[in-house]
Amino acid sequence: MSRKTLEARSFLLRCRRSYSATSRLSQHPRPATAPKQHPHLSQIRDNVELYEHNTVIRNYHGHKDVPRKVAENARKIADLDHRMSGPRHTLKELQKQMNSTKGDKSHFVAQMRELRPSLNNLEAEREKLDAETRNLALSLPNLTSSETPTDGEPxxxxxxxxxxxxxxxxxxxxxxxxxxxxxxxxxxxxxxxxxxxxxxxxxxxxxxxxxxxxxxxxxxxxxxxxxxxxxxxLIYSHMAAACGFQPRDQNDEQQIWQVAQSARDAGKPTRSLxxxxxxxxxxxxxxxxxxxxxxxxxxxxxxxxxxxxxxxxxxxxxxxxxxxxxxxxxxxxxxxxxxxxxxxxxxxxxxxxxxxxxxxxxxxxxxxxxxxxxxxxxxxxxxxxxxxxxxxxxxxxxxxxxxxxxxxxxxxxxxxxxxxxxxxxxxxxxxxxxxxxxxxxxxxxxxxxxxxxxxxxxxxxxxxxxxxxxxxxxxxxxxxxxxxxxxxxx
Missing domain, CATH: 3.30.930.10 (Bira Bifunctional Protein; Domain 2)
Structure with a gap:
């Protein structure tokens, strides 16, 4: 695995807990056993104004720029996918040719080595951007029913x-x-x-x-x-965050009590009441x-x-x-x-x-x-x-x-x-x-x-x-x- 890919994976772990507008519950690394999260990226991308308006009426003012950022990142990811399609196709063809050649294969290896660094860089950039985009999307509140009053009064x-x-x-x-x-x-x-x-x-x-x-x-x-x-x-803290128990910003009061961990439990998933x-x-x-x-x-x-x-x-x-x-x-x-x-x-x-x-x-x-x-x-x-x-x-x-x-x-x-x-x-x-x-x-x-x-x-x-x-x-x-x-x- 390349250094760039390792760095991207490291960033993926860091960004899960770095976005400033999310709860302290989500600042802890999610363990490998945690459920995979599936934010509706395409829906946010195609309905930016709706999601922006939703952050305002939900009192998530610090998140108003998030839907547009998600849409921008989605376009960048699509562009990266397009830029990677050519090199990936070329690598695939070179691999086929090398596998079918019985003689000297060194020229195939040389061409593949020449293509691989730039592709690795693009893949690392995409992985980093994808992690950031998902983290941003997950910080948004749910959409709001038309039955719900928006004037602040029940x-x-x-x-x-x-x-x-x-x-x-x-x-x-x-x-x-x-x-x-x-x-x-x-x-x-x-x-x-x-x-x-x-x-x-x-x-x-x-x-x-x-x-x-x-x-x-x-x-x-x-x-x-x-x-x-x-x-x-007693529940894992990442489960509480996944259920939506997060404040609107870092200054909001916390609802959840986290359980202290001993030194021997360092690195293990945190738990909450x-x-x-x-x-x-x-x-x-x-x-x-x-x-x-x-x-x-x-x-x-x-x-x-x-x-x-x-x-x-x-x-x-x-x-x-x-x-x-x-x-x-x-x-x-x-x-x-x-x-x-x-x-x-x-x-x-x-x-x-x-x-x-x-x-x-x-x-x-x-x-x-x-x-x-x-x-x-x-x-x-x-x-x-x-x-x-x-x-x-x-x-x-x-x-x-x-x-x-x-x-x-x-x-x-x-x-x-x-x-x-x-x-x-x-x-x-x-x-x-x-x-x-x-x-x-x-x-x-x-x-x-x-x-x-x-x-x-x-x-x-x-x-x-x-x-x-x-x-x-x-x-x-x-x-x-x-x-x-x-x-x-x-």
């Missing part, structure tokens, strides 16, 4: 258990932190000593309530045909092909989740709303997708395969929150609020009386996203078609079935009966708590 879709003309009235003590301390359910001070700020102990009925919420959410999802999985909480079960669930079919007949594959799983950015915005510094570690039940699905195309298919065709599962997810979320008796609103989230992988996102927010001074009391409790083929292209998850072909990349959809701390907090605040000094437990949860109807003073 669009109200509907309410659950809530009439804006006749909103519920709450007492001044309807604060889950106060209620939890009064009833012996929450202990933040001990957790701050044991683990630091952003951690908590759930005690007595609150600990039972956590398990009840998990079991209830799983039962609703299973009723709708979802299979249960129990995923790991999963911020959501979405990451390990997505990894189940990394570098695999799913038979078309099995689609959609729908999984629901409970896991512990870890968020490094808890409280970074400085507004949720009290209680369970924003914490470092929590239990969550997550839904994740792989769906079919349109036939492979180099262009942009009509959106109605593009999303019809994943929209059905997406709507089912939102329906499951609505059923769970409705049966818990929580006042909620359903929002179509704006483009600036979408993570890198999301094409479209719907959030459901519950009413928290303790948050009345911010966001009018509303706070997110579930989210659902269509990610089209963004994740599958980075995880190399394909569809094995009936014909035996596996060219298509699956679409992925994810959604929260139950974010325990927030829902638990909402139940404490909405179920609080100030006169009696107790919390009424939603009827659907009582069977999971030994028939307990209320949580009263100890």
């Amino acid at each position: 669009r109200l879709r509907s309410y659950i258990n809530y009439d804006p003309a006749n909103p519920p009235k709450y007492g001044s003590s309807a604060d889950h932190s106060v209620i939890g301390e009064k009833l012996g359910l929450l202990d933040f001070s001990s957790a701050s000593v044991a683990s630091g700020w952003g951690f908590y102990y759930l005690l007595n009925e609150a600990a039972l309530l956590e398990q009840a919420l998990v079991q209830y959410a799983l039962s609703v999802a299973m009723k709708h045909g979802w299979s249960v999985a129990s995923p790991p909480s 999963a911020a959501t079960a979405e990451i390990p669930l997505a990894g189940m079919h990394a570098s695999k092909s799913i038979p078309e007949s099995r689609l959609p594959v729908k999984l629901v799983g409970s896991s512990r989740c870890f968020r490094a950015e808890a409280g970074a915005r400085g507004v949720d510094t009290k209680g369970l709303y924003r914490v470092h570690e929590f239990t969550k039940v997550e839904m994740f699905a792989w769906t079919d997708c349109p036939p492979t195309t180099e262009g942009l298919p009509e959106e109605s065709i593009w999303v019809q395969y994943s929209a059905k599962v997406f709507n089912e997810m939102v329906g499951i979320q609505t059923e769970i929150l409705s049966s818990l008796g929580l006042p909620c609103r359903i929002l179509e989230m704006p483009s600036s609020d979408l993570g890198a992988s999301a094409y479209r996102k719907i959030d459901i927010e519950a009413m928290f009386p303790s948050r009345k001074k911010r966001d009018d009391g509303w706070g997110e409790v579930t989210s659902a996203s269509i990610c089209t083929d963004y994740q599958s292209r980075r995880l190399e998850t394909r569809i094995l078609e009936m014909s035996g072909s596996q060219k298509k990349f699956a679409h992925t959809v994810n959604g929260t079935a139950m974010a325990v701390p927030r829902v638990l907090a909402a139940i404490l605040e909405n179920g609080w009966r100030e006169e009696e000094g107790c919390v009424v437990i939603p009827e659907v949860l009582r069977g999971y708590m030994g028939g307990l109807e209320k949580i009263g003073p100890r």
